Amino acid sequence: MKINKPKIIGITGGIGSGKTTAAKYFEALGFPLYNSDQRARMIQNNNPEVIQAIKNIFGDESYTSEGMNRSYIASKTFKDKELLQQLNAIVHPAVFKDFKDWIEQQNTDFVIKEAAILIESGSYKDCDLIISVIADQEIRITRTIERDGLTREQVEARMKNQLSDEERKEYSDYIIDNSQDLMHLQQQVKNLAAIIKKQH
Structure with a gap:
C-alpha cells in the first residue's frame, strides 16, 4: 500500500551547467533520480505509438536500424520552431506518463x-x-565544447534556444552555482540536501 507521496524536486540548468552531475550527487545521497532526457530517448526508441507519430511528421528517415535518427531530426527542428513544437507535443505527454508510473514505484x-x-x-x-x-x-561553453565536440557557434546557438540563468532564477527555490570544481559542487549538493530534508 502506498502511504506517502514523494515530494518532487526539479533540477534544471542550461547546457554545460552541470545539472546532470548535481542530480547524480543527490542520487548518491539517497534521492531516487528520474532523468527526463534519458527516459525521453528510451521512449523515442521503444514506444511504438511515439515512433509512428514521429515518422508521420518527419518521414521514415527519422529512424534507422539503431533507433531514432537524432542528427536528422535535430537538423529539421533546429531551424523550424513549429516542427520542434510538434515533436514536443508527441514526446512530452509520453514522458509525463512515464514519470507518473515511475513515481508510483518510489517509497x-x-x-x-x-x-x-x-x-x-x-x-x-x-x-x-x-x-x-x-x-x-x-565555463559552460568550454565544458560543452570539451564534452560534445561542438564548435563554439553550435554551443552558442543552443544556448539561445534555452532560458537564461536569470530567467531560471525566477522559478527557482534554490540555486547551485557550479562555476568552480566538482568538490565545490558536491559540497553544495550535500548542504542543500540537508536543508531540504530538514525544512520540507
Missing part, C-alpha cells in the same frame, strides 16, 4: 526529476521545489 520522501527544459515544458508546475544549476557562460 521515499523526495524524488529528483532532472530535466533540461523543466521550465519551458511546463513540468516545473508539478514540482514541489525547483533547483537551478547555473555557471558562468564562458
Whole structure:
C-alpha cells in the first residue's frame, strides 16, 4: 500500500551547467533520480505509438536500424520552431506518463526529476521545489565544447534556444552555482540536501 507521496524536486540548468552531475550527487545521497532526457530517448526508441507519430511528421528517415535518427531530426527542428513544437507535443505527454508510473514505484520522501527544459515544458508546475544549476557562460561553453565536440557557434546557438540563468532564477527555490570544481559542487549538493530534508 502506498502511504506517502514523494515530494518532487526539479533540477534544471542550461547546457554545460552541470545539472546532470548535481542530480547524480543527490542520487548518491539517497534521492531516487528520474532523468527526463534519458527516459525521453528510451521512449523515442521503444514506444511504438511515439515512433509512428514521429515518422508521420518527419518521414521514415527519422529512424534507422539503431533507433531514432537524432542528427536528422535535430537538423529539421533546429531551424523550424513549429516542427520542434510538434515533436514536443508527441514526446512530452509520453514522458509525463512515464514519470507518473515511475513515481508510483518510489517509497521515499523526495524524488529528483532532472530535466533540461523543466521550465519551458511546463513540468516545473508539478514540482514541489525547483533547483537551478547555473555557471558562468564562458565555463559552460568550454565544458560543452570539451564534452560534445561542438564548435563554439553550435554551443552558442543552443544556448539561445534555452532560458537564461536569470530567467531560471525566477522559478527557482534554490540555486547551485557550479562555476568552480566538482568538490565545490558536491559540497553544495550535500548542504542543500540537508536543508531540504530538514525544512520540507
